[in-house]
Structures are given as structure tokens and as C-alpha cells.
Amino acid sequence: MPHDLPKAYEPKHIEQKWYPFWEQGGYFQPQGTGQPFCIVIPPPNVTGSLHMGHALQHALMDVLTRWRRMQGRCTLWLPGTDHAGIATQMVVEKQLAAEGIKRTDLTRAEFEARVWAWKAESGGTIQRQMRLEGVSVDWSRERFTLDEGLSQAVREVFVRLYEEGRIYRGAYMVNWSPKLQTAVSDLEVEMKEVRGKLYHLAYPVIGREETIIVATTRPETMLGDTAVAVHPADDRYRHLIGQRVRLPIVSRDIPIIADEAVEISFGTGAVKVTPAHDPNDFELGKRHGLEFIVVIGKDGTMTEAAGAGFAGLDRFKAREKVIQQLAELGALVKVEDYTHNVGHCQRSGVPIEPLVSEQWFLDVKPLAEKAIVAVREGRTRFIPSSWEKVYFDWMENIRPWCISRQLWWGHRIPAWYAPDGxxxxxxxxxxxxxxxxxxxxxxxxxxEDVLDTWFSSALWAFSTFGWTGDPARDAANPDLQRFTPTDVLVTGFDIIFFWVARMMMMSLHFTGDVPFRCVFVTGLVRDAQGQKMSKTKGNVVDPLEVFEKYGTDAVRFSLVSAVTGANDIKLQESKMEAARNFANKIWNAARFTLGNLPDPAAPLPRPEDKPGLADRWMQSRLTRVTAEVTEALENFRFHDATLTLYKFFWNDFCDWYIELVKPVVSAAEDTPERTAARARLAATLEHALRLLHPFMPFITEELWQQVSRYVWADGERPSSLCMAPYPQAAVADLDLEAERQMEAVINLISRVRNIRAEMNLPPSAQVEVHFAADASLSQLLLEQKPAILRLARATAVVAHDELPDLGFCARSVTPEGVRLALPLAGLVDAQAERARLEKEIAKHEKALHQLLEVVNRPGFAERAAPEVVAEKQEQRLALENQLAALRETLATFG
Known part of the structure; x- marks a missing residue:
């Protein structure tokens, strides 16, 4: 054999071989003077390791990058990582705790040195894992959000925004994480449904023989109440507006005020007002000039202002004690079970405490207005476009961004204080x-504060290219001029607000242009049952494990093939197994091809003979597939692209073309016909491997390196497939007649094969194929008789003007109208076969009837879970198809 391909496809060996070759060869660096194409990677946390969401998005970005690179564009996929302020600080603090050290036992400089040391030793995990994915990023340009150049950009942006009056410092209500001891943004608060209690408390009205009852889920905050509010139009309480109540436990007199923000229908229609511990109460307190009493501290314990009996207690312990004392005072009217949403810190999982805190804020409203216009004008488009509405809704209602964090790791706020303040x-x-x-x-x-991690990430699309803010320097920066705006951002919908929107605002404000022309939004990768993956559920799939089990190419192909719009993806290992089988199919086809090529390898002479029908058909199919895949990629229809490639390789190339040309290619005698057939087969495989490379880079590189030597002239062959030209489709290469004719031949052979399978005929069974068709079609089929005899396992192919009476036979009609008859006398027990089929039909009819009783039940579609409805629909379709096939087979018995 002239090749050294092992009999079995071993993906791990190939993957270990080719990635170092690509990286060391500099193939991922921008090449040539073609039209630029650029993607910046959504920077994973430096603390992170690869998860299936990364695997999906990286595969999509790599498909686009490899495809554009092969098209001759000057391509850059820029990698990098985020310093991940909260996550990284948590990791290092945990390490210190294991040594019996608290962060506060160190100076700030000492702590930062520990973090940098951790990054040097352990911070490269995800980069090593990304190499296993085959990502074609330019590692020589890798960026880190705390790199000096990026840090300079952060300081420049902060100072400018401050000078413009957009950044300011003040005391406002923020989301405080007691565990992390820092403010977090609204976007970092995860709302969780909690089964709690709704407590009804009676506050006595001073000077009257009545009480006003308020309802609350957080009775511990009543220690900081400074008013009771009612709606001015609520007739129940209008007579009490302006009166005062005595606050139980603390015996503080507070006013009853009227405010239209109060919901008449909630609880009793009267609400306690704690301006220092509730966002709505904060605004209400400012409107009415109420006192702000802080009774819960930043560590989640009660302050001195809460009173001697409560100071120092955990907020939830204080709740229990407040309820106990209210009950003793007779002020606890009733307690109801109550399910409500409670904000939790995304990072720590601890309930958020709304607190008034001195923080730095950015007024993003004016920036958001420009970003809204840019999308409305189509300068940046979202795919699917439905995400534009989500983007607009958030941007049009955007609030000031709390950009400061009480951490030691991150970009320090560039603000200094003199001794005089x-x-x-x-x-x-x-x-x-x-x-x-x-x-x-x-x-x-x-x-002392650092900036929210997302502040530096918002600059990622231009800071990574060396933006300085100096117009002259930036105009002279070739990378900034060549690669910005970037072309595509591939990201999950969950960070549209965290990152995409903020990048839009910052890029437009500081560069005058959008950060990217297109945002492709992906769904979540869920488990096989459609549930979100979590360590708690134990349903997390490790990408490295499935890479090891099925091969990286197979996992990539299965993920990309599952992308239909921004729909969530059910991760099914059966599909990875199918993709691995697909890789095996390609491998075996290449082994056959290479096994029939001459040795030593050299470019085969261009065929000079007239190509036969199979060759004309294959060339036309290859042209059509090239056009379809290219058009699908242009429009981000990844599923369509992979499906087209899968069908072409598995069906057209492997199952049909190779089988059709096998007798000539494998002939013992070395004839001109064999040489021509081998050249065409090699050229077809080489072309197809270039089409598939962006999706399955490892296996295609391995096979292309061998087969391309027979196709490319010496000195012209690229040193790597990733630098070879992506095939282009020429309309002139389409041969519609050849496609029509070959489809007729394939349909006839396929129908004969189906009949053999339906009748359980063994491969050795001798069958005759009789057919009737119009003159031109009959002539075509007779010309292809050798192929029909061999591939249909037939002993004779006989044409008729009209099918004669052939006795007991199976009959069928092809889509082209060819009428088939296969005599079965002596091959099949007609009576037994008919009885078997009737029994099978009855069984399937019963199953379908039972299924229809369920799905047609009133209200089923509305009440059942969407995945259950979809499953039942799939079952119904499968049963109906099986029944149709069985009935068609029974009809052949006449």
C-alpha cells in the first residue's frame, strides 16, 4: 500500500500530531493582503477550565476562522483571558485559608503578588485545553485584561468618562454580597425562587384605637423602618395619612406617608419603609426626606443601630428573634407561606443584601442611545434577529452602572486623595x-476599590489591538486600522447585557464605530434531557472526557451540527457516536482511495478521456455541495452546512461514487482508464477534505497531507490544509442532466435493495430485475446495467415496454416512474410473508391509536412539558412512517 494510514482511525494520535505543527508553523497568524477577517474570543476567566459552552462557541468560531482563512482573507482570531476579579480572588483566598492565612493578614501588595504567582503556575489551564479543541487562534497575540497595554486603555477610558461627567461617586443603593464583601451589579444577581413566609405586622397608630398592618418577607428590617406608606387613593388608609405609628420593639415614632409607588393590591396595601435596605424604599425615602437607618452591616450582621438585643446577630438569626418578640408583643398578626424571588450573588450563592454604599457609578444612558441607533441602522446585526428586541428592551431601560468593587484584585480605580481630602x-x-x-x-x-471586571472587558474589541486614545498614534497603528471593527462575535445570550451591550457602548464612544459587524447568539448546552448542567445535579459533561472517548473532530462536528439559530442544544452522546462513525467512514474511504493510488506519490496526470456518468454526476454534486456549504456559512446556518457535508460524504461519495468506480479503480491491469479513474477519485477526495476541514480539522489534515500529493503539482501544494484554498463553486461545473440521470439509477438500485431488505432476502439470493420505462430512461438504465447488476446484487436486468405477468413478485415504482418487478417465486413463502406483514401492521396500528388518544386529549399540548409534546410528535411520525412502509410492502403481493 502506498499510504501509512492505520486500519483503525485513532483520533488522539492525530490530534497530538497536528496542533503543534499548525502552531509552530505560524499558520494561525494573519497572512497576506486579502480582505481582513477578525474575531476576538470572549475571554474566559483565567481561573476557568473548559466546559461544553466553551466547546460549542469555540468550535463555531474556529469553523468561521478556518473557512475565511482558506478563502484567502487576512484572518485573525485573537485569544485572551479575563482577570476575573471576584473568581480569582476567591481562588487565592481559599488557598491562603488552607495555610491558615486571611487576606487581611497580608498587605495589598503581598496579596497581589500571591495572585500573580498563582496565575503563573495555574492560570494557563484553559489555554492548554483550548489547544486540544484545535482552535486556530493566534497565540502570539494572546491578551490578558491586566496586561499593561490594556490597563493603560482602562485608565484612559476612566479618566475621559470622569472628565465628561459620566463617571461620578456617591452613596446609592447597591447589591451587596456579604460573603464577598463587595458590591455587585444587577446582572450579577441571580433571582432564585424561594419558599418563605409573608409576615403581617401590626403597627399601633399613635393617638388612635387602631393599628395599621403591613406585610413583609424580611421582618428583621423593621428595626430600620422610618415610615409606613400607603397609596394616596386607597380609601382604607386616607384618614391615616399624616398620622404617626409606634414602631414595635424599638418604640420609634414614624410617619404614615402617601406615595403612588405603593401597590394597593400587595399584602394589606400598607408597606413598611426601610430606606437603607430596599431599592424601592431608597427612592421613596429620598422623595419624602426620610431618615436612613442602617441596621444590617456589610458582613450580614446587625449593626448597633438595630438595638442592643440584636447588634452582632446574623441577619437571619435576627429575623427569628424579631418574630419571637413581635409575637410576644401581640404585633404579629399572621404568617403565610409565600413563594417569591430572592436575589442571590452569582459567585457566592449567598442572598444579596441591598445596602446604601459609597460607590463609583457610570451614567451609561447617553452611551446606550448611540448603541441602540447603531443596531437599528444595521451597523451591527444580531443573528437570530429576535435578540435585537431583548437588546433594545434592556438598553432603553438601562440604569447607572455601579463600576466599583471592594476587592484587591483588578484594575485599581485611578483616583487619588490629597491629605486635605x-x-x-x-x-x-x-x-x-x-x-x-x-x-x-x-x-x-x-x-481602595477596583473596577468591575466587565469594565475592562467592555474595551476588549479595541484595547486588545493597542488602542491608546491618541488619534495620531491610533491612526498609525496597523492592527487597529486593519482589524477593527471586528467581523463576528460568537457569544451566549446570557452575556448580551454583561458584555455585548457594554462593548457596543464603549466602542462607539471611544472609536466612533461598532466593535463588531455581527453578533451570532448561541443557546445553552443542556444535558440529554434538556436540563441545565450543574454540579449539584451531577449532569455536567466534561469536554475533555468526550474528546477522549469520541475524538475532538467528532465532538466538534456533533456540536456544530446541533446549532439551529439560538435554540438550546441537548447534548446527546449518541450524536457524538454518530459523528465518530462519520469520521470512521471518511477514514475508510480515504484508505480505499490511497490504497489504489501509485507509489511513490506524485501528481497524477490530468484525465484526457471523456468522463462517464458517475464522474460527471460526482463533479456536479461536488459543485452543488460547495455552493450550499458556502452559502450556509455565509448565513450562519451551521446545521445546514454540516448536514450537507454529512450526506455528501456518507451517501454520494462513500456509498455511491466509490462503489460505482471501484471496478475500474481496483482493476489489476494498469490501463489509461484506471489512471483516469484514480486521478478523478483522488481529486474528488482532496476537494471534499478542503470543504470539511473547518469542521473537522484534525482528520482532514491527516488525510489531505497524503492525498494532496497526487493532486497538487510540485511546488504549488500548500504545506498545510489550513492554508489551502477553500473550494469555490462554478455554475459552469453543474451538470443537471448527469444529476438527473444518476438519480434515476440510484433510485432504481435503492428500491431493489429496499425490497430485498423488506423480504428478508439474504445477500446470496438470486434476483432478477424487470422494469418498464420510457425509451430514453430504459436506454439509460441498460447502459448502466453493469452497475445495477453489481450494486443491486441482481442476476439479470431486463427492460420491457410493459411489465409482463411474472407470477408472484414484488412490485414498486421509482420517483421517475420506472415500474419494477422482482420475481420472488422460490425465494419467499408468500403466504407466510403476507401473514407476518399483516400482523406487524396490526401491531403498529394499535400503537398509533393509543398514542393518538394521548396527544389528541383536550389540553394535552398546553399542559404537557414542551419536551414531552415534542417526543410524542416524534413517536407519531415514526409510527406513521413505519406503517406506510409496511403497507407498501404488503401491496407488492398484489
Whole structure:
């Protein structure tokens, strides 16, 4: 054999072989002067490891990148990682805790040094795993959000926004994480449904023999109440507006106020007002000039203001004690079971505490308006377009962004304070001194807070290319001019607000253009039952494990093939197994091809003979498939592209073309016909491997390296498949007549094969094929008689003007109208076969009837879970198809 392909396909060996070859060869770096194409990777956390969401998105980005690179575009896929302020600090604090050290036992500089040391040792996990995926990123341009260049961009942006009056500092209500000891944004709060209680509390009205009853899920906050509010139009309480009540336990007198924000239908229609511990109460308190009493501290324990009996208690322990004392005072009217949504910190899982805190904020409303216009004008488009509405809804109702975090790891706020309290926001300490008019030895104190991690990520699309904010320098920056705006962002819908929207706002504001022309939004990767993966459920699938089991190419292909719009993906290992079988099919087809090529390898002479029907058909099919795959990729229809490739390779190339040309290609005698057939087969495989490469890069590179030597002239062959040209479709290469004729031949052979299978005929059974068709079709089929005899396992192929009486036989009609008859006398017991079929039909009819009783039951579609409805529909379709096939077979008995 002239090739060294093992009999069995071993993906791991191939994957280990080719990725170092690509990376060391510099193939992933931008090449040539073609039209630029650029993707920036959504930077995974430096603490992270690969999960199936990464595997999906990276596969999609790699398909697009490899495809565009092969099209000759100057292609860059830029990688990088995010410093992940909260996540990274948690990792290192956990390590310190194992050593018996608290973060606060160290200086800030010492802690930061520990984090950098951790990053140097353990922070490259996900990059190593990404290489296993085959991602064709340019590692020489890898970025980290705390790189000096990116940090300079962060400082520049912060200072400019401050100077524009968009960044400001003030005391506002924030989402506080007691466990992490930092503020978090609204987007980092996960609402969880909690089964709790609704407590009805009676506050006595001073000077009257009546009480006003309020309802609350957080009775511990009543220690900080400074008013009771009712709706001004609520007749039940109108007479009490302006009166005062005595707050139980703390015996504080507070007013009854009227405010239209109160919901008359909630609870009793009267609400307690705790301005320091509820976002709505905060606004209400400002409107009415109420006192703000902080009774819950940043550590989640009660403050001195809560009173001597409560100070120092955990907030939930305090709740129990408040309820106990209210009951003793007779102020607890009733307690109801109540299910409601409670905000939890995404990172720590602990319930959020709304607190008034001094923080830095960014007024993003004016920036959002520009970003809205950019999408409405089509400068950036969302695919699927339905996500544009989600984007607009959030952007049109956007609130100021709390951008400060009480952490030690991250971009430190570039603000300094003089000894007299004066503030300078500057790009450096030296600039701050200059602003404040201080000498070099005067003490300055930098703000302790760091920026929200998403602040630096919002600059990712331009900071990674060396943006400085200096117009002259940026205009002279070739990367910035060549690769921005980027072409495509592939991302999950869950970070449209965290990241996509913020990138839009920042890029438009600081570069004057959008960060990307297109946003392709993916769904979530769920388990086989459609449930979200979580460690708690134990249903998390590790990408590395399935890479090992099925091969990376197979996993990639199965993931990409499952992408239909932004629908969630059910991760089914059966589909990975099918993709592995697909890889095996390609491998075996290549082994056959290479096994019939000459040795030593050299370009085969171009065939000079007139191609036969099979060759003309294959060339036309290859052209059509090339056009369909290219058009699908242009429109981000990944499922369509993979389905087209799968059907072409499995059916057209492997099952039909190879079988059709096998007698000539495998002939013992080395004739001109054999040489021509081998050249065409090699060229077809080489072309097809180039089509498939973006989806399955490893196996295609391995096979292409061998077969391309027979196709490409010396000196012209690229050194890697990833640099070979992606096939183009020429309309002139379509041969509609050849496709029509070959389809007629294939349909006839397929129908004979189906009859053999339906009648349980063994391969050795001798069958005759009799057919009747119009003159031109009969002539075509007779010309293809050798192929029909061999592939239909027939002993004779006989044409008739009209089918004669052939006795007991199976009959059928092809889509082209060819009438078939296969005599079965002596091959099949007609009576037994008819009885078997009738029994099978009755069984399937009963099953279908029972299924229809369920699905046609009133209200079934509305009440049943969507996945159950879909499953029943699939079962119904399968039964109906099986019944149709059985009835068709029974009809052949006449």
C-alpha cells in the first residue's frame, strides 16, 4: 500500500500530531493582503477550565476562522483571558485559608503578588485545553485584561468618562454580597425562587384605637423602618395619612406617608419603609426626606443601630428573634407561606443584601442611545434577529452602572486623595500630583476599590489591538486600522447585557464605530434531557472526557451540527457516536482511495478521456455541495452546512461514487482508464477534505497531507490544509442532466435493495430485475446495467415496454416512474410473508391509536412539558412512517 494510514482511525494520535505543527508553523497568524477577517474570543476567566459552552462557541468560531482563512482573507482570531476579579480572588483566598492565612493578614501588595504567582503556575489551564479543541487562534497575540497595554486603555477610558461627567461617586443603593464583601451589579444577581413566609405586622397608630398592618418577607428590617406608606387613593388608609405609628420593639415614632409607588393590591396595601435596605424604599425615602437607618452591616450582621438585643446577630438569626418578640408583643398578626424571588450573588450563592454604599457609578444612558441607533441602522446585526428586541428592551431601560468593587484584585480605580481630602482622577499618580499642585514627596492615597471586571472587558474589541486614545498614534497603528471593527462575535445570550451591550457602548464612544459587524447568539448546552448542567445535579459533561472517548473532530462536528439559530442544544452522546462513525467512514474511504493510488506519490496526470456518468454526476454534486456549504456559512446556518457535508460524504461519495468506480479503480491491469479513474477519485477526495476541514480539522489534515500529493503539482501544494484554498463553486461545473440521470439509477438500485431488505432476502439470493420505462430512461438504465447488476446484487436486468405477468413478485415504482418487478417465486413463502406483514401492521396500528388518544386529549399540548409534546410528535411520525412502509410492502403481493 502506498499510504501509512492505520486500519483503525485513532483520533488522539492525530490530534497530538497536528496542533503543534499548525502552531509552530505560524499558520494561525494573519497572512497576506486579502480582505481582513477578525474575531476576538470572549475571554474566559483565567481561573476557568473548559466546559461544553466553551466547546460549542469555540468550535463555531474556529469553523468561521478556518473557512475565511482558506478563502484567502487576512484572518485573525485573537485569544485572551479575563482577570476575573471576584473568581480569582476567591481562588487565592481559599488557598491562603488552607495555610491558615486571611487576606487581611497580608498587605495589598503581598496579596497581589500571591495572585500573580498563582496565575503563573495555574492560570494557563484553559489555554492548554483550548489547544486540544484545535482552535486556530493566534497565540502570539494572546491578551490578558491586566496586561499593561490594556490597563493603560482602562485608565484612559476612566479618566475621559470622569472628565465628561459620566463617571461620578456617591452613596446609592447597591447589591451587596456579604460573603464577598463587595458590591455587585444587577446582572450579577441571580433571582432564585424561594419558599418563605409573608409576615403581617401590626403597627399601633399613635393617638388612635387602631393599628395599621403591613406585610413583609424580611421582618428583621423593621428595626430600620422610618415610615409606613400607603397609596394616596386607597380609601382604607386616607384618614391615616399624616398620622404617626409606634414602631414595635424599638418604640420609634414614624410617619404614615402617601406615595403612588405603593401597590394597593400587595399584602394589606400598607408597606413598611426601610430606606437603607430596599431599592424601592431608597427612592421613596429620598422623595419624602426620610431618615436612613442602617441596621444590617456589610458582613450580614446587625449593626448597633438595630438595638442592643440584636447588634452582632446574623441577619437571619435576627429575623427569628424579631418574630419571637413581635409575637410576644401581640404585633404579629399572621404568617403565610409565600413563594417569591430572592436575589442571590452569582459567585457566592449567598442572598444579596441591598445596602446604601459609597460607590463609583457610570451614567451609561447617553452611551446606550448611540448603541441602540447603531443596531437599528444595521451597523451591527444580531443573528437570530429576535435578540435585537431583548437588546433594545434592556438598553432603553438601562440604569447607572455601579463600576466599583471592594476587592484587591483588578484594575485599581485611578483616583487619588490629597491629605486635605481633595480628589484627582488621573492616568497616573504623577498626573494626580500635578492636578492637585502637590510636591513629589507629598503623601497621596489611591482609592481602595477596583473596577468591575466587565469594565475592562467592555474595551476588549479595541484595547486588545493597542488602542491608546491618541488619534495620531491610533491612526498609525496597523492592527487597529486593519482589524477593527471586528467581523463576528460568537457569544451566549446570557452575556448580551454583561458584555455585548457594554462593548457596543464603549466602542462607539471611544472609536466612533461598532466593535463588531455581527453578533451570532448561541443557546445553552443542556444535558440529554434538556436540563441545565450543574454540579449539584451531577449532569455536567466534561469536554475533555468526550474528546477522549469520541475524538475532538467528532465532538466538534456533533456540536456544530446541533446549532439551529439560538435554540438550546441537548447534548446527546449518541450524536457524538454518530459523528465518530462519520469520521470512521471518511477514514475508510480515504484508505480505499490511497490504497489504489501509485507509489511513490506524485501528481497524477490530468484525465484526457471523456468522463462517464458517475464522474460527471460526482463533479456536479461536488459543485452543488460547495455552493450550499458556502452559502450556509455565509448565513450562519451551521446545521445546514454540516448536514450537507454529512450526506455528501456518507451517501454520494462513500456509498455511491466509490462503489460505482471501484471496478475500474481496483482493476489489476494498469490501463489509461484506471489512471483516469484514480486521478478523478483522488481529486474528488482532496476537494471534499478542503470543504470539511473547518469542521473537522484534525482528520482532514491527516488525510489531505497524503492525498494532496497526487493532486497538487510540485511546488504549488500548500504545506498545510489550513492554508489551502477553500473550494469555490462554478455554475459552469453543474451538470443537471448527469444529476438527473444518476438519480434515476440510484433510485432504481435503492428500491431493489429496499425490497430485498423488506423480504428478508439474504445477500446470496438470486434476483432478477424487470422494469418498464420510457425509451430514453430504459436506454439509460441498460447502459448502466453493469452497475445495477453489481450494486443491486441482481442476476439479470431486463427492460420491457410493459411489465409482463411474472407470477408472484414484488412490485414498486421509482420517483421517475420506472415500474419494477422482482420475481420472488422460490425465494419467499408468500403466504407466510403476507401473514407476518399483516400482523406487524396490526401491531403498529394499535400503537398509533393509543398514542393518538394521548396527544389528541383536550389540553394535552398546553399542559404537557414542551419536551414531552415534542417526543410524542416524534413517536407519531415514526409510527406513521413505519406503517406506510409496511403497507407498501404488503401491496407488492398484489
Amino acid at each position: 481633595r480628589l484627582a482622577v488621573a492616568r497616573s499618580e504623577a498626573e494626580a500630583r500635578h492636578q492637585l499642585g502637590l510636591p513629589d514627596d507629598a503623601p497621596l492615597t489611591q482609592d
